[in-house]
Amino acid sequence: MESGSYYPPPVKAVPIAEKSGGERILGVPTIADRTAQAVVTGVLVPVLEPGLHEDSYGYRPNRSAHQAIEVTQARCRQIDWVLEYDIRGLFDNIDHALVLKALRRHTQEKWILLYVERWLTAPMQEQDGALTPREKGCLQGSICNAIHIE
Numbered sequence: 001m002e003s004g005s006y007y008p009p010p011v012k013a014v015p016i017a018e019k020s021g022g023e024r025i026l027g028v029p030t031i032a033d034r035t036a037q038a039v040v041t042g043v044l045v046p047v048l049e050p051g052l053h054e055d056s057y058g059y060r061p062n063r064s065a066h067q068a069i070e071v072t073q074a075r076c077r078q079i080d081w082v083l084e085y086d087i088r089g090l091f092d093n094i095d096h097a098l099v100l101k102a103l104r105r106h107t108q109e110k111w112i113l114l115y116v117e118r119w120l121t122a123p124m125q126e127q128d129g130a131l132t133p134r135e136k137g138c139l140q141g142s143i144c145n146a147i148h149i150e
Contacts, residue, residue, distance in 0.1 A: 001039055004114055007118060008033045009033060013124045027139035029119075029122075029142060040115055043107075120138060121133070
């Protein structure tokens with residue numbers, strides 16, 4: 001991968017029904033692409049992990065939703081109020097330039113930066129086969145979320 005010769009194929013657009021009655025589109029990468037993403041994640045996680053907040057549980061090794069729930073329950077027993085929030089469209093609106101700028105603060109590995117940029121901009125293949133360019137956002141569930149959202 002260090003040669004820079006890998007080009008991610010388009011991601012497949014898969015519509016998913018939402019409880020509200022609408023639908024959202026998930027981008028599903030190929031198995032080969034997930035494997036390539038795992039290589040990059042394996043290099044980046046040890047670099048990024050020490051700088052993450054101790055209460056950050058999403059997409060992190062040796063952390064789970066169950067652990068997050070346990071911590072939340074313990075804190076609810078100590079505090080009389082809870083604030084819940086959801087950032088609508090977080091994954092869909094991530095600025096690629098900001099992601100790459102932040103990533104450059106943690107690695108100077110050109111091949112990693114190259115592949116992350118390629119994954120961010122890989123086109124979406126619609127159900128009819130048409131390719132849609134992606135100029136912002138990060139695919140929900142992609143390995144890139146592990147390095148972008150936290």
